[in-house]
Amino acid sequence: MEANSPERGSGERKAGDSGFRRVKSLEGAAEAREGDGLDPKYEARKKDRGGDQERRDHAAERLARRLEDTMGLAISLPAIEGLEDFAIAEVRHGGRGNCFAVRVYCLDPTLRYDPAEIRERLKLARGRLRADIAGSITRKRVPDLVFEVLPPGILP
Numbered sequence: 001m002e003a004n005s006p007e008r009g010s011g012e013r014k015a016g017d018s019g020f021r022r023v024k025s026l027e028g029a030a031e032a033r034e035g036d037g038l039d040p041k042y043e044a045r046k047k048d049r050g051g052d053q054e055r056r057d058h059a060a061e062r063l064a065r066r067l068e069d070t071m072g073l074a075i076s077l078p079a080i081e082g083l084e085d086f087a088i089a090e091v092r093h094g095g096r097g098n099c100f101a102v103r104v105y106c107l108d109p110t111l112r113y114d115p116a117e118i119r120e121r122l123k124l125a126r127g128r129l130r131a132d133i134a135g136s137i138t139r140k141r142v143p144d145l146v147f148e149v150l151p152p153g154i155l156p
Contacts, residue, residue, distance in 0.1 A: 060093035066137055067091045067100055074132040075104075080125045085111055086118065086149075089156035098143050105150040115149035122147040 068091040075083050090103040104122065106113065122129075126145055134142045150156070 057093060063137070063139075063143070064091040064093055064100060067102075067133060067143065070133050070136045071102065071129055074129055075125075080121075080128060082121045083118070083125065089150065094146065098141055099146060100143050101146050101148060103148045103150065103156070105154065105156050106152060109153050109155060112152050115151055118149045119147050122149070 068088050071091070072088045074080070075086060075088060085106055085108050086104050087107050088102060089105045092101045092103075093099075094101050102122075104118065126147075129145065130142045
């Protein structure tokens with residue numbers, strides 16, 4: 001019997017036969033199905049964690065709270081002109097990266113103002129705010145800030 005024989009007992013090899021078995025039917029292989037290519041252990045972890053729910057980024061939430069506290073103090077200082085009547089309503093992580101959305105509102109609901117003008121003042125004060133933030137947190141890079149001003153008369 002030859003050592004390279006594909007079948008035991010038949011001492012002959014056919015021409016072009018490499019010795020491996022061939023799959024006779026590839027009918028189902030042409031279609032991609034749900035779960036193809038996924039490791040089963042990751043599917044089990046996904047089920048244990050509650051399905052497809054998006055994971056919360058606790059570090060980003062902590063940093064957002066810290067930014068809200070720091071900017072709440074900084075924006076109320078008279079050094080930033082024209083923003084004395086405004087306060088921080090909310091700071092949210094912008095998704096990925098180092099960007100945070102800052103929602104600002106007016107403390108006096110009867111005051112009339114242009115939100116675009118207040119947004120421009122906040123853009124001018126962004127450097128000062130980021131400097132205050134840099135002094136209160138310990139990070140390699142200071143987060144970028146995107147401002148949203150609530151219209152007059154709307155409180156958070």
